[in-house]
Amino acid sequence: MDNMFVIQLVLMGVIIYFFMIRPSQKRAKSEREFESGLKVGDRIVTKSGIHGKVSELSDTTMVMETMSGKLKMERSAISIEMTAKLNAAAK
Incomplete structure (x- = not known):
């Protein structure tokens, strides 16, 4: 039972990273590149x-x-x- 809970927590962390954190980091990087290229x-x-x-x-x-x-x-x-x-x- 404990192993399943840990696996679910890790899976939720991976999903949050790929659907929320990573896209916002990419957007911030493209904004910085745009600002520096003006x-x-x-x-x-x-x-x-x-x-x-x-x-x-x-x-x-x-x-x-x-x-x-x-x-x-x-x-x-x-x-x-x-x-x-x-x-x-x-x-």
């Missing part, structure tokens, strides 16, 4: 829905040019999904 002139969309173009970059922040002016924000505020769609539509 260039001046890239068209982007923030997670809050603001559209613009990158005009300045620093280590953790960036300046985005919009139709109404410039905004300084964190690089992590950019939406990967929306940026990919926006750049695909522009091509």
Whole structure:
């Protein structure tokens, strides 16, 4: 009986790792790669829905040019999904 309980616990741990932890680690890695690959002139969309173009970059922040002016924000505020769609539509 005890061996079966241990096997069930291990199996639940493996399932949680492959369905919850691993995908979030992959997503975080792709977001870091995206943020580090930004260039001046890239068209982007923030997670809050603001559209613009990158005009300045620093280590953790960036300046985005919009139709109404410039905004300084964190690089992590950019939406990967929306940026990919926006750049695909522009091509």
